Amino acid sequence: MTMNATRLLRRSRAESASSGSPGGTAGAHRPDPGPPPGVRVRDLTVVYKTPLGELPAVGGVSLTIAPGTITGIVGESGSGKSTLALSLLNAVQPPGRIAGGSVEVDGLGDVLRLAGDELRHARGRRLGYVFQAAQNSLNPLKTVGKQVLDLGRSHGVDDLPALVRDARGLLERMGLDGARVLDSHQHELSGGMRQRVGIMLALVLNARLAILDEPTTALDMITQATILRIVREVHKERGLTTLMITHDIGVAAEVTDRLAVMYGGRVVEHGPTMDVLGAPAHPYTQGLIRAIPRLSGDPAQARALPGRPPTLGTLPARGCVFRERCPLRMEICETTEPPRVAVEEKTVACHAVAAGREERA
Numbered sequence: 049m050t051m052n053a054t055r056l057l058r059r060s061r062a063e064s065a066s067s068g069s070p071g072g073t074a075g076a077h078r079p080d081p082g083p084p085p086g087v088r089v090r091d092l093t094v095v096y097k098t099p100l101g102e103l104p105a106v107g108g109v110s111l112t113i114a115p116g117t118i119t120g121i122v123g124e125s126g127s128g129k130s131t132l133a134l135s136l137l138n139a140v141q142p143p144g145r146i147a148g149g150s151v152e153v154d155g156l157g158d159v160l161r162l163a164g165d166e167l168r169h170a171r172g173r174r175l176g177y178v179f180q181a182a183q184n185s186l187n188p189l190k191t192v193g194k195q196v197l198d199l200g201r202s203h204g205v206d207d208l209p210a211l212v213r214d215a216r217g218l219l220e221r222m223g224l225d226g227a228r229v230l231d232s233h234q235h236e237l238s239g240g241m242r243q244r245v246g247i248m249l250a251l252v253l254n255a256r257l258a259i260l261d262e263p264t265t266a267l268d269m270i271t272q273a274t275i276l277r278i279v280r281e282v283h284k285e286r287g288l289t290t291l292m293i294t295h296d297i298g299v300a301a302e303v304t305d306r307l308a309v310m311y312g313g314r315v316v317e318h319g320p321t322m323d324v325l326g327a328p329a330h331p332y333t334q335g336l337i338r339a340i341p342r343l344s345g346d347p348a349q350a351r352a353l354p355g356r357p358p359t360l361g362t363l364p365a366r367g368c369v370f371r372e373r374c375p376l377r378m379e380i381c382e383t384t385e386p387p388r389v390a391v392e393e394k395t396v397a398c399h400a401v402a403a404g405r406e407e408r409a
């Protein structure tokens with residue numbers, strides 16, 4: 049650490065100690081960025097270059113995320129959750145490419161049209177991203193405090209001591225010894241501590257849209273419960289709009305207000321979490337829930353979803369991407385992408401559900 053950084057960290061510690069309120073200075077280094085933003089994803093298509101050509105990992109997804117909500121995205125591995133999340137930051141890397149659509153974030157406009165400094169500033173200051181717990185997203189060579197300062201400098205923050213105070217306040221808010229963590233390197237922190245540092249780094253510049261990618265994967269049950277509680281509390285206290293990616297429906301049930309279920313790069317069902325899990329309409333959502341003993345209610349009845357999720361190479365080019373595993377498969381599923389139909393407060397993309405509604409009408 050440079051002398052300058054050490055001095056800044058010491059100074060912020062001394063100031064916090066004399067103010068007596070380490071946790072109460074959220075966002076002191078910049079003005080209040082306003083209410084939580086809404087997000088509107090329209091017809092988003094993201095492709096990856098493969099030996100078979102460019103194939104879609106996200107195929108024409110439309111999704112509205114209401115301001116101030118915690119929205120979960122669930123689905124099996126490879127369903128496109130992370131690719132969708134990265135698109136919200138316009139951060140898809142080669143061999144991936146955003147091939148079409150828009151991502152409107154309140155206060156920012158279409159994120160897919162931002163580039164260069166504008167994009168860099170939007171990330172961090174408006175859009176905070178927390179990487180998967182299993183990944184070591186921290187720089188192993190620098191203390192956490194130094195990384196906070198680097199982040200502040202790269203975003204042109206004038207009041208770096210205030211930024212460090214905010215970082216410390218956030219860490220303490222999450223039950224950590226803020227000063228100690230700021231002085232620590234990654235290897236000195238447990239998985240749960242690192243995850244809290246990730247949340248702090250995503251929020252310390254006052255981002256109001258928080259995107260968390262599998263925030264509790266690879267953590268033990270107790271630490272997982274702590275992180276979920278923290279996510280809920282920080283979401284509420286800081287007035288965030290939060291998007292949380294998880295393959296664990298139990299985690300989604302515990303934390304989210306709304307839930308989007310992804311399969312083969314499509315959102316197949318979306319609505320209030322209670323409705324999606326309590327009265328699943330899409331056969332894929334039904335299968336997912338049946339496979340979880342604690343949600344299906346009867347461990348003896350829990351049944352694994354038959355078959356395997358598609359890869360980019362096996363994804364059908366037309367028709368319904370779920371049809372190979374679907375108990376309700378119809379002829380039209382071979383050729384035509386299912387329409388999105390409203391089922392009470394949800395939207396569901398399924399021919400069988402659409403046909404059922406027509407019959408009842």
Ligand SMILES: Nc1ncnc2c1ncn2[C@@H]1O[C@H](COP(=O)(O)OP(=O)(O)OP(=O)(O)O)[C@@H](O)[C@H]1O
Pocket residue numbers: 096097098105123124125126127128129130131132142143144295358359360
């Ligand atoms: N860099 C890449 N090159 C080629 N294909 C990729 C790349 N990254 C992802 N994919 C493919 O895109 C699809 C969607 O992947 P993505 O990681 O978005 O899914 P996911 O639902 O987040 O999965 P997981 O839960 O395993 O992270 C998968 O078929 C995956 O193999």
